[in-house]
């Protein structure tokens with residue numbers, strides 16, 4: 001059994017995951033238009049991961065008998081000055097998501113809702129990887145600065161990212 005307060009908090013977060021997916025889909029499109037096909041691939045993989053995160057929350061909530069709600073989603077920015085700016089926005093966003101996951105975990109502990117606490121554990125670990133990936137790319141982009149050759153090398157690295165469905169994931173998208 002899940003409390004009304006916990007299900008409302010999880011539903012709010014489910015909508016953040018959807019916003020994350022939308023944000024990375026727009027960034028993929030923007031990177032493609034900049035001629036950075038590798039970055040477009042990287043953000044597309046990120047989009048697909050976020051849709052899986054969304055589906056994890058969806059499946060958990062529906063398994064708990066909760067009907068989800070999806071209010072109108074906030075518009076995603078669709079103009080960026082550089083790949084570095086896109087990744088800085090990505091890292092700032094993921095840090096907010098980490099705080100949300102920690103707050104949800106805290107709420108689960110306070111409510112003695114161990115099912116939700118265990119469900120959230122996967123996300124606690126996932127956020128370490130998410131932030132680390134972004135920090136890594138930001139550091140490299142700062143090293144190369146405006147050097148086009150350097151940016152293209154990083155773009156080639158971003159082209160290598162592959163979408164992998166983790167074991168036990170709900171419907172892959």
Ligand code: OFO
Pocket residue numbers: 017020050053094097123130
């Ligand atoms: Fe990018 O994070 Fe979802 O959870």
